[in-house]
Amino acid sequence: MSTGTVPKPIAGASGFLDDRLGAGNFLKRNLRKVFPDHWSFLLGEIALYSFIILLLTGTFLTFFFKPSMAHVVYDGSYEPLRDVTMSEAYASSLHISFDVRGGLLMRQMHHWAALLFVAGMMVHALRVFFTGAYRKPRELNWLIGVLLLTLALAEGLTGYSLPDDLLSGAGLRITEGVAISLPLVGTWITFFLFGGEYPGEDVISRFYSLHILLIPGILLALISAHMVLMWVQKHTQMPGKGRTNENVVGAPFYPAFMAKAGAYFMFTFGVIALLGTFAQINPIWLFGPYTPADISAGSQPDFYMGFLEGALRLMPSWEINFLGFTLPMSVLIPALVPMGIIMTGLALYPFLEQWVTGDRSEHHVADRPRNNPHRTSIGISAITFYGVLWLLGANDEISSVFHVSLNWTTYIGRGLIFLGPLVAYIVTYRICLGLQRSDAAVIGHGVESGVIKRLPHGEYIEVHVPAEASIEAHMRGKTAVPMIAGTDTDKDGIPPKGMRGPLGRLRAKMSKAYGGEKIPLDDGHGHGDEHDEHAQVGPGGDDRSLTH
């Protein structure tokens, strides 16, 4: 690019900036940054763009919202609530919904964006998990992601409590119940949070500070760190032709990826605007103002809290009474255990996997989920565990829509929460192996060509042709799951150092089960130009993988 064609005012100004900031070099280097192309790599952007929309709509809402629990008598334009005593927070939420121009649309977009923010994070996290993109060197970015998800839940909880309607009050009451059930510190924490006896006068304004200042601030900082780390470490890529751990194959940030990312922002914005316009969300005027004495049937939290609600509904009413103190296990266990299992499990998984596989190398090529069957099975059984809890959080709606007994949904849920993940693990593992066999068959025998050939002796066969080069390269990107070398005992029956003791033996055993090649791609199926020959013997042969 020659500067001769650039008009002087622009060339002068950019030259001034370039000399002082070094912006030209910075841009030259970064605008050419290559991004790999795969639809699943855009899922995280759903969360990113939803967050931007949350900031914009949220700012609008703060102009009109009054975070106060002072009592007022409503005299706005929603007639069925006129002359009802309510908190100022609820009255101002009604005001935003009915008397501020565009207020209801902003409220609804804010809420839909919040749902898509968390849902986007979840699908993004699942993509990263199932492709092993959290492996070295990206463990820290994975941890930031887990932290972001946890904070998003807190942000959601503080957010939907703000309008102080009857439904949000139910959530607040459960929050109080969980806080007060904590051993030793419960009462102090509750009085600290609510500024006295529930519901007190302070909780809305405190949640407001958390919701609009503290948590979004941390979210913004962590999201920036997340993006910078991703930028510096470069994005992982799916296996394929010419893709290695040393390169990135894709389109440069400018112009190709920038256009795509910009378009995807527009899509996200469009979907949220569409939902905000055509689908009513959180109709607070129907719920009525919060009073601690009232509760509605079908009170549910937003979807991302559904698993906690489900855990609470599944739990039998256990409690421990000891020396005049009560430990309400029926609240403590469902509030802390599922969240602990899921969040701690997510955070520790990269490190546990490293411990089991002994793999310390860097990975920039993603795994296809089938090629690490144990990881995929663990993921699917975690989804099942979460899913059962989530589903049971809505068991009253299930019971009322499908006309089944409410009690039975609970009994079945109590069984499913243990049985479901187990079955999911086994089924997923078998499916992964089946898919690996299918890959091996494609590599070994090619794909069906649709051409039926009659052989001289009368037999009909379908001619198989070699797979397309890009597909074959994609499949051949498979690498065996690493395992710790030399776990076997020596000739005297003594296991190697580090593999002794119960923990060491367990590690060796797990490594053997988790790692290794389950279904080798070239498992004596022949390759290359033997396709025709194979096609001829295939139908009569003993090769089971042909009948996949």
Added chain:
Amino acid sequence: MNRITAGRRHPLARYAVLLLALGLLGGFYTLAAPTSERADAAIASGRADDVAEGKKLFEQSCSSCHGLNAEGTKNGPTLVGVGAAAVDFQVSSGRMPLANPGAQAPRKPTAPWVNEDTIRQLSAYIQSLGGGPTVPTDEQVDPAKGDKSKGGELFRANCIQCHNFVGAGGALTQGKYAPPLNEATPKQIYEAMITGPQAMPVFNDSIITPDQKRDMIAYIVGVREEPNPGGAGLGRIGPVTEGIVAWIVGISLLVLAAIWITAKKRQAHQ
């Protein structure tokens, strides 16, 4: 005169007067009581000969479960004392006659023989057996005469824990449920409150006054007829359907968009 004055002092006189008073009271009561009950039934149901017609209908359509004299069997409770309001509620909403026994009788289209007249006759017969709550007047259930705001507060305090915040219904234990209130007529809502059908408790006039009942009806009818200002109402059951829409519509659309955007591959140079 003198004789009576003298007799007044007789030791047995006080007992005679007591007997006379008791006799008069008992006599008047036996004369008056049935008359007033019959009058009650006639007022409640219009005409006295409705009772006879109602008895016939009852024997045909109800007695197999409730017994020939409405004394109840193991299949159905006694109807003595449930009142005309209960009959009107159960029959006009199609719950009775019952199609098949279950956890709860569902609302369904009414039986072919059911109309305004037959319901009135049947109600008169049941009312004549042992009284009970009567059918409210049109004025008592007129939503236009109620105060929505007050009704809303009462509705939230008394009804929504089972019926949901807009009366969309909800689940109860062992297959029982609180039905949605969308189809209930103002009269049926009133009757349900004073008779407490199935799993529902009774809200009698000392708990919620007739005026308050009318306020609640005004709120229920008003809210269910109210349009959804925010778009599709999604069943008005709260976050469950919202979550389903966020995933099935929101995430699906965005995944499709991602697939579309990345489908167009940049042509490689080599």
